[in-house]
Amino acid sequence: MKDQLFGKDLNELQEISLALGLPKFTGKQLADWLYKKEISSVDEMSNLSKSARELLNKKYEFGISAPSKVQVSLDGTKKYLFPTSQNKFIETAMIPDDDRKTVCVSTQVGCKMGCLFCMTGKQGFEGQLTAGEIVNQIRSIKEYGDVSNIVYMGMGEPFDNLDAVLKSLDILTSEWGYAMSPRRITVSSIGIIPAMLRFLNESEAHLAISLHTPFDEERRKLMPVQIAYPIADVVREIKGWDFGRQRRVSFEYILFKGLNDTPLHIRELVKLLSGIRCRINLIRFHPVPGTPLESPDEETINHFRDQLNDKDIIATVRASRGQDIYAACGLLSTKELVGKEG
Amino acid sequence: MAKAEEYSRADHELFSVKVIDNVEISAGVYLISWKQNGAFIPGQVVKVAIDRLQPPRIYSVCCGNIDGKINILFNIKEDGYLTPKLATAVPGDELLVSQPYGSFHGDGSPAFWIATGTGIAPFYSMFQSGLSDHKILIHGARYLNQFYFEEELEWAMGKNYVRCCSLETSCNVFHGRITNYLLEANHFPKDYKYYLCGKSLMVVEVRDLLISKGIPYENIFAEIYF
Numbered sequence: 001m002k003d004q005l006f007g008k009d010l011n012e013l014q015e016i017s018l019a020l021g022l023p024k025f026t027g028k029q030l031a032d033w034l035y036k037k038e039i040s041s042v043d044e045m046s047n048l049s050k051s052a053r054e055l056l057n058k059k060y061e062f063g064i065s066a067p068s069k070v071q072v073s074l075d076g077t078k079k080y081l082f083p084t085s086q087n088k089f090i091e092t093a094m095i096p097d098d099d100r101k102t103v104c105v106s107t108q109v110g111c112k113m114g115c116l117f118c119m120t121g122k123q124g125f126e127g128q129l130t131a132g133e134i135v136n137q138i139r140s141i142k143e144y145g146d147v148s149n150i151v152y153m154g155m156g157e158p159f160d161n162l163d164a165v166l167k168s169l170d171i172l173t174s175e176w177g178y179a180m181s182p183r184r185i186t187v188s189s190i191g192i193i194p195a196m197l198r199f200l201n202e203s204e205a206h207l208a209i210s211l212h213t214p215f216d217e218e219r220r221k222l223m224p225v226q227i228a229y230p231i232a233d234v235v236r237e238i239k240g241w242d243f244g245r246q247r248r249v250s251f252e253y254i255l256f257k258g259l260n261d262t263p264l265h266i267r268e269l270v271k272l273l274s275g276i277r278c279r280i281n282l283i284r285f286h287p288v289p290g291t292p293l294e295s296p297d298e299e300t301i302n303h304f305r306d307q308l309n310d311k312d313i314i315a316t317v318r319a320s321r322g323q324d325i326y327a328a329c330g331l332l333s334t335k336e337l338v339g340k341e342g
Numbered sequence: 343m344a345k346a347e348e349y350s351r352a353d354h355e356l357f358s359v360k361v362i363d364n365v366e367i368s369a370g371v372y373l374i375s376w377k378q379n380g381a382f383i384p385g386q387v388v389k390v391a392i393d394r395l396q397p398p399r400i401y402s403v404c405c406g407n408i409d410g411k412i413n414i415l416f417n418i419k420e421d422g423y424l425t426p427k428l429a430t431a432v433p434g435d436e437l438l439v440s441q442p443y444g445s446f447h448g449d450g451s452p453a454f455w456i457a458t459g460t461g462i463a464p465f466y467s468m469f470q471s472g473l474s475d476h477k478i479l480i481h482g483a484r485y486l487n488q489f490y491f492e493e494e495l496e497w498a499m500g501k502n503y504v505r506c507c508s509l510e511t512s513c514n515v516f517h518g519r520i521t522n523y524l525l526e527a528n529h530f531p532k533d534y535k536y537y538l539c540g541k542s543l544m545v546v547e548v549r550d551l552l553i554s555k556g557i558p559y560e561n562i563f564a565e566i567y568f
Contacts, residue, residue, distance in 0.1 A: 111542070112541075112542040112566065112567075112568055113542065113566065113568070114542040114545050114546045114549075114564060114566045116549070116559060121542065121546050122546055122547075122550070123543075124541070124542055124543025124546065125541075125542055125543070160568065192568070194397035195397075216445065217445070220445060220563065221559060221560060221562070221563070224545070224564045224565060224566040225566075225568070226445075227387070227444050227445055227446050227565055228387065228400050228444070228568065230445075290550040290553060290554060291550075291553075292553055292558075292559050
């Protein structure tokens, strides 16, 4: 099987060029073709000699792949299904909102983290995505070119595939790559501390942490990661990090009826997050099969938000999008996989 | 990487210990030991590293809390950084470890202990610490040689020790996966606690299955190998 050019960084492209007996600057030309122009084959790289293209074609393929399926919601949200090199499927969501188009990318096939409320976890872990497979989710959708923001909130835990995630961020934000501002990219994690610190050190993208409850015992039952990396430790590390004026940290909080939506939770959240300039994104829970959790009503959700705002914590309720197209992450790819295996 | 290294240095105060024993108890599976330095609660975990170059990995303690040592059970990940080196450690070699910590605690109340593979470790620690009364231990493995500590567990727990083997058969061993066993079994008291330890897919499948049998999710405690 041929190696893929798409997903290589500038250093790797320069090494490939030298190994093929081509000048080092060919690496930069390759990066231009891969990340700045809308072509899909080596043969279209018109400023390379014919012999250079033949050499490249012998050992490499371009490396982008089209989605195999797309579903469109009544609200304009799209869910793309991409096949992976391991014969599995991943999902990518494109969420339009006024003049913004946000793409939500996956970083793994399945997930190891086993959160009680998550559909992706029910697939188990089936493999890591490469940097190319992550960036391809942006490059190969119809809206490529109009994408304003990227969130790493799709299938998988980004900090459990950190090398590929950092490399994809490098491709997206470097001058030789897509040259996007890292301030338009948010990476969301459940808080694997050593990887989080490396991410903060080696990237400029925003950080979002899945919090969901400030109480240790409750969080253990929702998110087994709490046993290894308690949220109090995650927050302590965040408090010790200088985010500067532009970089943001936010916390994701899915509201579950009667479980984490009480005044006690508000009080504890205020205590936990004091001293951090942050925002809490409150998320409505959309039930997934086999999960005994429910969403509270709108009044409770809005009251929870208002109570946090009254305590000087900026909290917003995230709009639910694409509910009619299996909005819960992992549902579409699980169905596709079951269909394929059946 | 600098900050991650700083974290390794500060995190739970990794300190140096000397290996006192390292035994391959089954093909590719090792039990490595060092001297206990302070108390721990059965079910807790320790962080283990062999140098400051990579963040530590987390393992369940796999011995009783009065043994005077800490054991961990690990299998070799061929592409891993730590375990191939850990497997070659001999008595006197240095490791970097943390004090035991974590909240996957066993206690004296009735419970099911459900594990696959090396996920048996926290339950073996609870068993060795005298917490096996009113417990049912269900251990799943692909091969018969992966039922670590089976002789002493069978001797002490009798019918409350259930082995499920998916790829080989033997008398007194259920042939199939843990989930097959749980589907066939009927008696799952709602007031028992259910402790699960192993790979994520097993934990997620068993948790869903227990919930479908009416077990409140509040009574299910999961530890997943990341």
